[in-house]
Amino acid sequence: MEDQIEKRKLEITDRQVLELPQDVRFCTRCVMSNQRPRITFDEHGVCSACRYAEYKQSKIDWDARRREFIALCDRFRSKDGSYDVVVPCSGGKDSSTIAHRLKAEYGMHPLSVTFSPPVYSDIGWKNLRRFIDAGFDHVLVSPRGDVNRALTRLSFELYGDHNEIFDRGQMSAPFRVAAQHGIRLVMYGENGEAEYGGSSNYNECPGLPWDAFEKVYYSENLDKICSLANELGYTKSLTLNDMSSYRLPPIEDLRKLGLEMHWFGYYHHWIPQENYYYAAKNTGFHASPEGRMEGTYSKYAQLDDLTDAFLYYMMFIKYGFGRCTSDAAHEIRDGHLTREEGVALVRKYDGEFPEKTFHVFLDYLQIDEGTFWRTVDKFRQKHIWTRQDGEWRLRAQVS
Ligand SMILES: [Zn+2]
Numbered sequence: 001m002e003d004q005i006e007k008r009k010l011e012i013t014d015r016q017v018l019e020l021p022q023d024v025r026f027c028t029r030c031v032m033s034n035q036r037p038r039i040t041f042d043e044h045g046v047c048s049a050c051r052y053a054e055y056k057q058s059k060i061d062w063d064a065r066r067r068e069f070i071a072l073c074d075r076f077r078s079k080d081g082s083y084d085v086v087v088p089c090s091g092g093k094d095s096s097t098i099a100h101r102l103k104a105e106y107g108m109h110p111l112s113v114t115f116s117p118p119v120y121s122d123i124g125w126k127n128l129r130r131f132i133d134a135g136f137d138h139v140l141v142s143p144r145g146d147v148n149r150a151l152t153r154l155s156f157e158l159y160g161d162h163n164e165i166f167d168r169g170q171m172s173a174p175f176r177v178a179a180q181h182g183i184r185l186v187m188y189g190e191n192g193e194a195e196y197g198g199s200s201n202y203n204e205c206p207g208l209p210w211d212a213f214e215k216v217y218y219s220e221n222l223d224k225i226c227s228l229a230n231e232l233g234y235t236k237s238l239t240l241n242d243m244s245s246y247r248l249p250p251i252e253d254l255r256k257l258g259l260e261m262h263w264f265g266y267y268h269h270w271i272p273q274e275n276y277y278y279a280a281k282n283t284g285f286h287a288s289p290e291g292r293m294e295g296t297y298s299k300y301a302q303l304d305d306l307t308d309a310f311l312y313y314m315m316f317i318k319y320g321f322g323r324c325t326s327d328a329a330h331e332i333r334d335g336h337l338t339r340e341e342g343v344a345l346v347r348k349y350d351g352e353f354p355e356k357t358f359h360v361f362l363d364y365l366q367i368d369e370g371t372f373w374r375t376v377d378k379f380r381q382k383h384i385w386t387r388q389d390g391e392w393r394l395r396a397q398v399s
Contacts, residue, residue, distance in 0.1 A: 002092045005232055005233060008232060008359040009157055009222075009232060010233075012158045012159075012228070013158070013159070013378070013379070014159040014160055014161065014318065014379075016037040017160075017318055017319075017379065017381060019036050019037070020037075020096065020319070020383070021034050021035070022383045023383075024383065024384060024395065025045065025396075026396075026398040027041065027045065027046060027047035027050055027329070028044065028045040028046060029046050029047070029292075029333075029339065030047060030049070030050050030071050030328070030329040030330075030331040030332040030333055030339065030342065031325050031329050031330070031339065031342045031343055031398045032049060032050075032197055032321070032325060032326075033112070033320060033321040033325065033345050033398070034045045034047070034287075035319040035320050035321065035384065036193040036196075036198070036319060036321070037198065037319075038193065038197075038198040039197035039198060040200070041297075042280075045174040047197050047329075048197055048198075048200050048302075049194070049195065049196055049197035049330075049333065050333055051331065052195070052200065052203060053333035053334070055203075056269060056270075057280045058391075060269075061270070062269055065126045065266070065268070065373055066267060066268070068267060069106070069267035069268070070106065071106070071263065072152070072185075072206075072267075073102075073106045073108055074148060074316075076108075076184060076185040076355050077106075077107060077108055077109075078109055078299070078319070080208065081109055082109060083109050083110070083111040083181055083183050083187040084108055084109050084110075084136070084183060084184075084185060085102060085108050085109070085110050085111070085183065085186070086110070086111050086112075086113055086174045086175075086177055086181075086183050086187070087099040087110045087111070087112045087113070087174075087186075087187050088112075088113055088114075088115075088170065088173070088174040088187075088188060089112035089113060089114055089128075089131070089136075089138070090114055090117075090124070090128070090130045090304050091114065091124060091125075091127040091129075091130075091285075091304060092124075092127065092279075092285075092301070092303065092304060093272070093275045093278075093279040093280075093285050093300055093301070093325065094189045094190070094272065094275045094278045094279075095112070095136075095189060096131045096140060096279040096282075096283040096285055097275040097278045097282075097283075098187060098264045099112050099131070099136055099280045099283075100134070100278070100279070100282045100283055101264075101278075102134075103135070106281075109200075110136065110137075110187075111139065111177070111181065111183065112131070112132075112136050112137065112139070112174075113136050113138070113139045113141065113173055113174045113177045114138065114139070114140050114141065115141050115143070115166070115169040115170040115174075115196055115245075116140060116141065116142040116143065116168060117304055117307070117308070117348065118148065118149075118152055118162075118166065118306075118307045118364050119304030119305060119306040119307050119360055120304060120305065120306070121303060121304055121305060121306045123285050123286060123288055123289060123303050124304025126286070126301050126303060127284075127285055127286060127303065127304065128304070130283060130284035130285065130286070130322060131284070131285070132284045133284070134282065134283040134284055136286030139177050141169070141173040141176075141177070141295045142246065143169055143245035144242065144245065144247070147235065147238065147242055147243065147245075148165070148166075148169075148245075149364065149365070149366065150177075150229060150234045150235045150271075150363060151165040151225065151229060151234070151235075151243075151246075152165055152166065152237075152364065153234060153365040153366065153367065154225065154228065154229055154232070154305075155233045156310075156314075156365060156374050156375060157325065157371075158228065158232075159374070160314045160317065160318050160378070160379040161248045161311065161314060162307060162310060162311065162314075162361075162365065163307075163308075163311050164220070165225070165246060168222070168246040169245050169246045171213070171248070172246060172247055172249075173245070174186050174310045175248055175249055175254060175259065175261075175391070176247075176248075176249055178259060179249050179253065179254065179257055179259065179344040182257075183259075184257060184258050184259050184260060185236070185259075185260055185261070185262065186259065186260070186261045187262055187263075187264055188207070188261060188262070188263050188264065189263065189264055189265055189267030189270070190263060190264070190270045191205075191208070191263045191265060191266065193202070193216065195265065195270060195276060195330070196326060196329075196330065198216075198274070198390075199216065199391075205262040205266070206262050206263060206266045206267070206338065207260065207262040207263055207266070208247045208261060208263075210254065210255065211251070213248060213251075220245060222243060223240065225243075226238055226239070226240055226243060234239065235250045237269060238254065250305040258352065271334055272301065272330065272334075273331070273334065276300045285302075287298075287299045287300040287303075287361045288303050292349075293308060293309065293323070294309050294329045294352050294353075294354045294355065294356060294357075295312050295313065295316075295322050295323040295324060295350065295351065295352045295354060296312075296322075296323040296324040296326075296345075296349050296350075297324060297327065297328075297345050297348075297349055297350060298327045298399075301327065306357050306361075307357065307360065307361050307364055309323075309354030309356075309357055310357075310361050311356060311363075312326075312354075313351070313353065313354055314376070314379065316350065317349040317376055317379050317380055318379045318381065318382075319381075319384070320370070320385070320394055320395075320396070321346075321350065321398075322349075322350040322351045322352075323349075323368060324346050324348075324350040324352075325346050325347040325350050326343075326344055327345075328341075328342035328346055329342070330382075343381075343398055343399060346398055347396075347397065347398075380392065383394075384394070396397075
């Protein structure tokens, strides 16, 4: 019985890894790999994210977009000071900047909403407090602890992405809170698919269409996760009602409420480094006191969750590129790094094992090191990895 369960666990995988191109290539302009799900490369070997960055810098009339944004705010702004926009907010540099600018520059009345990460870091919690203290109302949505732990483990073992379940919570909580308060506008940051390389279907959309949510953001639907959790022994008799923290309200209800989701980055030129300076100045945001994060050179992004480094580590295992590649690619596109500097940073830091938080990760998932490494090896793709002299090596690296 137990063997059968283990066998089932090994068979289930992230459908995205099955769709990867079998020849690994890197963008000739940034350092991104063609293994990034949904990214495309053109005939010059340039990735879709670089093309989008070029388009943003040269073709978009940002003054016109700003006027569009003002018109949007005018349509939703409350006259009596009641909440008129929900800002999904981790207390990080980007969401803090958006909430602050909505209030200070556009006269909006934001309610910020955080879906609690699995294990708060000290710096993440302090940044969130500093943000709230800077003058923001805030709702913290915490999922049921035992269910969240079990589903995080399931997400890691079955899909190689322990945040699969967190992402659902993070994506749906702001809409549930908005619906509860009768707020009709939810303001997200950037269109990640366009900015970092992914599907370009929504590049011209001010927000993600409702019917695309499931397809773009999640690997697996919630009913399936629920039944797998029970079948494979992660939970006993879990029901969809126990998973309400991860559910988007029915889309028909959201439409009926007239609720709209928009990307701040559609209307404003999105530069993460500038958000860092803005948040440091206006909402008391602090970079990591320990210097750079493991797996990259950056010290100001994704600080709030102690398990986060394993998201990037598993990305490195599944796709052959890690956190440093993502950071460097974006900074090359913004003109803050040359490609040569980016390549050097990637070769130095990409895929570095998150030693500092390994015990936190194992503890939270309640797994031992053997299970961890078995799961890691399950997600190594043959066209990306080769084993030489007892060590795993990437077949292709950016150069
Ligand atoms: Zn590129």
